[in-house]
Amino acid sequence: MKTFLVLFSFLFVSLPVVAQQPIAEKITMYEADHGALNRKYSVQPSDEYFERFDRFYAGWLTNLESVDFENLSRAEQVDYLLFKNELQRSAYFLEAEEERFAKIEAFIPAKDNAMAFINKRRVGDSMEGKKVANWFSAWTEDISTAQSKLEAHGMLTKREAGFLGEAIEELQRAVEEAYKFYYQYDPDFTWWVEEPFSKWDDSLEEYQEFASNQFDAEKEAVDESGIVGTPIGEEEINRRLSFEMISYTPQELIEIANEQYQWTYNEMLKASRELGYGDDWKAALEYVKTTHVEAGEQPPLVKELAEEAVTFLEERDLVTIPELAKETWRMVMLSPEWQKIAPFFLGGEVVRIAYPTNTMTQEEKLMSMRGNNPHFSKAVVHHELIPGHHLQQFMNQRYETHRRLFRTPFWTEGWALYWEFVLWEKEFPNNPEDRIGMLYWRMHRAARIVFSLNYHLGNWSPQQCIDYLVDKVGHEYANAEAEVRRSFEGNYGPLYQIAYMVGAMQFYSLRMELVDSGMMSEKEFHDTILHNNSIPVAMVKALLTEKELSPEYQSSWKFGDYIQGM
Known part of the structure; x- marks a missing residue:
């Protein structure tokens, strides 16, 4: 009898425990499956592509429904919601593309x-x-x-x-x-x-x-600009905002952007007065544009500004910056063709610099130099490198890598612009010229929300958008035209241009909740965000707070009910 009990006990202990497959593993498997099918059904668009991927997304959504959500850890619940959102988004856009295909397949x-x-x-x-x-x-x-x-x-x-x-x-x-x-x-x-x-x-x-x-x-071409885009309408804007877990309507976001613009405008007047231009802030802006360095001298300036930002951050212990991240960034120059749609900087591990070449006209050369003066550049170099896009990408490749599937410009661009908010508070711009440089970009980001949403709502034409940027932000005309062309004819989603300011407001609102209250230090807050990869900011909030989650979670977060500095 004793032998039987020992044997029974051994067999009982040895039985495998049936456990849920971790969500991260499901995501990894999904990406591998998606890649395999993408390579097999490589004619896209085609009937076979649509049929196979329709079954693929439906199958994974069914798979996810079998998960016991309540027994997941907090991080896994967030992964579940991110994965579900991604599947629903992918299925929606597949169906939309199939509808587009149906209109042209007869030809x-x-x-x-x-x-x-x-x-x-x-x-x-x-x-x-x-x-x-x-x-x-x-x-x-x-x-x-x-x-x-x-x-x-x-x-x-x-x-x-x-x-x-x-x-x-x-x-x-x-x-x-x-x-x-x-x-x-x-x-x-x-x-x-x-x-x-x-x-x-x-x-x-x-x-x-x-x-x-x-x-x-x-x-x-609806106006003299010649820019041809595709306004998507209010219903589609709302649908895409829901995929980004943003609970505002387009009109509410425009109103918030106008309030942000007004704060920035008031600060611009203060800086203009400091420089002796009174309330003629455009004259002050014009003066700042004339401070550009000579042709050929922009790369040394970029290096100096990049190192200045890193020193500033480390002296105040605001975020962890790995030595390898500081070592591995580099720079290239943007071609004249590229500068027609990207007249300023592009960034990441490689920062791409806009400045004149010998093939440009005299007018184009001056416009490029004026738009990339040291004070404008000081507000942008750290956006592109550290703590902005380069540091983001560096961390994305090393932490919670399964979440790279869920990357969103509201996290990527929002984080980079959020640092412009924080550095403003920390007095990184230490003279009126620098403040005008930072405020110029803040005006620009608020204006992006206003002009791009009004365009997609069908309220404004491309020319109205260009004129708005020239009038409200003080853009050079060619730079304003390039910005609008990039927004509506470039390879950017309809919500990309609003992601900068909206994402920044999300991060800043979360900072007010967690850092200003003393719940987290600034460095802890920033490092935690970077260690959780690029995800909708509402899910960053879910990770860092105790709000109860459910499989049917819908964000109702009102993050724009403040104006920085007021």
Whole structure:
């Protein structure tokens, strides 16, 4: 009996404990699965891509529903909510892209037959050369049919034409890849298919160019700026704000931005008076622009400003800065072409500097120098390097790396601008010229919310946005035009430009709650944020506070009910 009890006890203890798979592991598996499917179903957009990823996102959402949320740790609950939000967002944008595809797929020649050929190549099916040659001959005729159909349909929108051109180009790339799989390796295939493929390829390339330009540029340009974007409307703005876990309406954010602007304007008047320009703050701003360094001298200035910011932070023990982070950043110069859409700095591990080149006109040279003077640059170099984007990226690669999936500009740009708030309070700008430089950028960030949301709400045209930046912020006209073009024609999401100030307000509000109250030191607060990776700031708050979470969590955080310094 004793032997039996010992054996029973041993067997009982040895039985495996069924535990939940950690959410971080699920996220890692999801990313690996997503990557594998993305590589397999590489023709995007295509029917097979939409069908497979629709099932993929639905399957993972079902998988997540089986998790016992209440028995997760706080960090895992946050991971759960981040993962669920990402899946819902991905499924939503997949459906939106599929709807866009449905409007243009009729103009893609031999779409289904070409995909069948691509899929046969994926599994290495043998091909009968003569049959494939006939396919390509038929597909070449289909191109003429598709073009006639598109001509009969009339003009597309610029966005639709661009999407059609991209879809044709993507299909062409995949067919060419399939053709090269057999070409020269299969003698029969090579003998029969080489010429009909070449004709098809040339014809499709011509059609792709035609389709990409099948829009009325004059009709699309709503004003003299010539800038053509796609306003998304209030409903879509609200949906995207919900994915960012932001509970304000667009109009509320515009009102908050106007209040932030007014605070900045009042501070600008104070600095203008200090410089002897009275309330003519634009004259004071004009003076600051003339303090630019000579051509060729901007890189040494950037190095000096970067080192000044690091010294300032370390002397006040505000954030941990690893020695390797200080060692590994570097700089490059922006080309004249790049400066047309990015007239200031871009940053990260590599800071990209805007300054004149010999190919620019005299007017362009002066505008570049004036817009990148030392006092404007002092407010931006630390934004791009340390403690801004370079330090962020350095930490993102080392802590809670599974959360990089959830990166958002509201964390990335918000954090960098938040430091402009903090450094202002710490008197980093120690003369009126520096204060004007920092205030210029604060005005700019508030103005971004106002002009970009008004544009996407359908209230303003691009030209109105340009004029607003010139009038309210004191931008050079060309820089204002570049800013608006970048916002509406560049590769930025519709909410990207509001992310700077909105994210900064979120971080600052959280700092007031946790640091000003004495619950955390500044350094502890900043290090903790950096160690939890790039996530919606509402989830940063969830990690650092005790607010109860549930699987159906929706943020109701009102973080903009203050104005710094008032």
